[in-house]
Amino acid sequence: xxxxxxxxxxxxxxxxxxxxxxxxxxxxxxxxxxxxxxxxxxxxxxxxxxxxxxxxxxxxxxxxxxxxxxxxxxxxxxxxxxxxxxxxxxxxxxxxxxxxxxxxxxxxxxxxxxxxxxxxxxxxxxxxxxxxxxxxxxxxxxx
Amino acid sequence: xxxxxxxxxxxxxxxxxxxxxxxxxxxxxxxxxxxxxxxxxxxxxxxxxxxxxxxxxxxxxxxxxxxxxxxxxxxxxxxxxxxxxxxxxxxxxxxxxxxxxxxxxxxxxxxxxxxxxxxxxxxxxxxxxxxxxxxxxxxxxxxxxxxxxxxxxxxxxxxxxxxxxxxxxxxxxxxxxxxxxxxxxxxxxxxxxxxxxxxxxxxxxxxxxxxxxxxxxxxxxxxxxxxxxxxxxxxxxxxxxxxxxxxxxxxxxxxxxxxxxxxxxxxxxxxxxxxxxxxxxxxxxxxxxxxxxxxxxxxxxxxxxxxxxxxxxxxxxxxxxxxxxxxxxxxxxxxxxxxxxxxxxxxxxxxxxxxxxxxxxxxxxxxxxxxxxxxxxxxxxxxxxxxxxxxxxxxxxxxxxxxxxxxxxxxxxxxxxxxxxxxxxxxxxxxxxxxxxxxxxxxxxxxxxxxxxxxxxxxxxxxxxxxxxxxxxxxxxxxxxxxxx
Numbered sequence: 001x002x003x004x005x006x007x008x009x010x011x012x013x014x015x016x017x018x019x020x021x022x023x024x025x026x027x028x029x030x031x032x033x034x035x036x037x038x039x040x041x042x043x044x045x046x047x048x049x050x051x052x053x054x055x056x057x058x059x060x061x062x063x064x065x066x067x068x069x070x071x072x073x074x075x076x077x078x079x080x081x082x083x084x085x086x087x088x089x090x091x092x093x094x095x096x097x098x099x100x101x102x103x104x105x106x107x108x109x110x111x112x113x114x115x116x117x118x119x120x121x122x123x124x125x126x127x128x129x130x131x132x133x134x135x136x137x138x139x140x141x142x143x
Numbered sequence: 144x145x146x147x148x149x150x151x152x153x154x155x156x157x158x159x160x161x162x163x164x165x166x167x168x169x170x171x172x173x174x175x176x177x178x179x180x181x182x183x184x185x186x187x188x189x190x191x192x193x194x195x196x197x198x199x200x201x202x203x204x205x206x207x208x209x210x211x212x213x214x215x216x217x218x219x220x221x222x223x224x225x226x227x228x229x230x231x232x233x234x235x236x237x238x239x240x241x242x243x244x245x246x247x248x249x250x251x252x253x254x255x256x257x258x259x260x261x262x263x264x265x266x267x268x269x270x271x272x273x274x275x276x277x278x279x280x281x282x283x284x285x286x287x288x289x290x291x292x293x294x295x296x297x298x299x300x301x302x303x304x305x306x307x308x309x310x311x312x313x314x315x316x317x318x319x320x321x322x323x324x325x326x327x328x329x330x331x332x333x334x335x336x337x338x339x340x341x342x343x344x345x346x347x348x349x350x351x352x353x354x355x356x357x358x359x360x361x362x363x364x365x366x367x368x369x370x371x372x373x374x375x376x377x378x379x380x381x382x383x384x385x386x387x388x389x390x391x392x393x394x395x396x397x398x399x400x401x402x403x404x405x406x407x408x409x410x411x412x413x414x415x416x417x418x419x420x421x422x423x424x425x426x427x428x429x430x431x432x433x434x435x436x437x438x439x440x441x442x443x444x445x446x447x448x449x450x451x452x453x454x455x456x457x458x459x460x461x462x463x464x465x466x467x468x469x470x471x472x473x474x475x476x477x478x479x480x481x482x483x484x485x486x487x488x489x490x491x492x493x494x495x496x497x498x499x500x501x502x503x504x505x506x507x508x509x510x511x512x513x514x515x516x517x518x519x520x521x522x523x524x525x526x527x528x529x530x531x532x533x534x535x536x537x538x539x540x541x542x543x544x545x546x547x548x549x550x551x552x553x554x555x556x557x558x559x560x561x562x563x564x565x566x567x568x569x570x571x572x573x574x575x576x577x578x579x580x581x582x583x584x585x586x587x588x589x590x591x592x593x594x595x596x597x598x599x600x601x602x603x604x605x606x607x608x609x610x611x612x613x614x615x616x617x618x619x620x621x622x623x624x625x626x627x628x
């Protein structure tokens with residue numbers, strides 16, 4: 001599990017750290033960490049629905065912020081629990097782009113062991129950095 | 144981080160962090176708490192309230208209520224009075240869950256009458272008021288109609304049969320804040336929220352059946368004015384907000400402010416979550432009008448939920464809600480920014496009061512307090528943890544010290560992640576049942592996160608608001624049934 005929830009940060013909300021060798025791994029890990037707040041066992045989310053996300057930003061951190069926010073949007077707008085099937089990140093000309101294919105299904109309290117609802121991704125202490133050969137992100141989620 | 148060394152004691156319940164504490168602070172930070180509560184506050188409070196103190200246009204100070212704890216951007220329990228001419232509006236000073244708030248309704252039933260039905264009531268409420276992740280409500284409307292709802296607020300509900308006309312009189316802003324403009328909200332925010340009217344949400348949202356025990360009535364006259372007139376009277380209290388719609392409105396504008404804040408308005412802040420724009424700028428005014436839509440949606444949500452509660456009680460007791468005396472006491476907002484007029488150093492000024500996790504608490508005789516409560520002051524509804532108890536307070540004249548703001552709950556002391564490790568949802572449910580509190584939840588993990596031990600002692604918090612002269616106790620309520628969001 002390339003993410004962990006932090007115990008002594010943001011006591012009313014949920015803070016996590018996610019990591020990966022590549023940006024693609026980092027985005028996938030942060031998406032899993034976000035969904036895992038709402039669903040205890042991500043393996044119970046099976047594939048039925050597919051969605052595509054394509055976003056661009058000037059900053060890498062805002063790109064991740066918006067990417068996670070899309071997952072939160074689909075959870076409310078279509079009651080979809082989504083996981084990352086494929087993700088690709090490209091940088092160039094001062095722009096960072098993400099294209100992702102997501103899979104999942106409609107939320108079902110009888111099937112999915114639900115946790116707490118994610119209201120929003122916050123920018124408080126939000127950070128994406130590359131150090132010692134790995135990408136890391138710190139995220140605080142409003143619940 | 145311990146309490147900052149430079150903190151000054153102003154009185155037994157007021158503490159001040161001077162502007163020298165951190166570069167960029169424009170005004171001091173004032174914390175309202177007893178020494179015991181101050182010492183127990185977490186690191187985030189001091190760091191965040193001093194970041195808030197750097198916002199342009201702040202008047203006098205950035206304030207923290209006694210239940211303050213670590214939030215994002217603002218601390219929860221943070222209050223920022225901003226001059227509208229020179230100051231800013233910040234979504235981070237309001238929160239994603241715009242107008243998350245509390246509503247309290249009465250019954251004329253005693254606990255003895257309700258006790259045999261608590262299980263049935265809670266089970267039915269659990270069915271009729273959807274809670275938890277991605278919950279959808281029974282109000283089926285189009286996206287176009289939703290846009291009308293957010294402009295009309297709770298008055299839309301009354302027109303459609305979801306409530307009584309008198310409910311509006313007993314809601315802050317009469318359930319519809321002026322100036323909400325649906326042309327300022329995104330299609331995305333509508334898509335996120337239009338199916339969620341009448342749902343609780345999760346986290347610290349709940350719906351509770353409570354009892355006003357005679358020994359917990361602190362001021363009989365005020366209690367009577369608020370409708371608490373019978374020993375062991377049963378009341379219903381609930382906490383919820385603007386759901387996905389409000390969350391998206393805040394997210395949308397947080398991003399639009401980030402794009403213009405420095406480049407266009409040359410504002411530097413200490414935390415990106417405090418992104419802001421001048422109040423009178425186009426961006427600031429657009430957000431203000433959109434945020435008001437979220438305020439109205441939240442009033443609508445609580446109005447529809449009250450309607451469902453009346454239906455459930457009416458079904459179970461086979462009497463009409465009117466016959467059961469199910470009047471509303473009041474509805475208060477927690478996460479808002481509102482225009483209020485104050486006299487500052489002999490000059491009348493229009494201020495935008497950001498209250499994040501804080502309650503407006505107008506004193507007796509003030510405009511905006513319902514006619515029936517003019518002599519006692521505005522009712523303030525405080526939700527404690529689900530295990531301990533909740534309060535009904537009244538606003539006081541001396542509340543002007545904090546721009547008529549007080550606490551909103553008991554305040555957390557333990558992170559959700561830690562609480563989930565320390566408490567077990569099912570065990571907690573059983574233990575609470577043994578103590579006479581019947582709880583239903585969609586999430587046992589969520590239940591564990593809300594354990595009483597994860598919160599400050601609500602009695603200490605409320606005592607501090609009274610000692611500090613920012614609100615006073617009227618009644619304490621004990622929980623007997625709970626739908627946990």
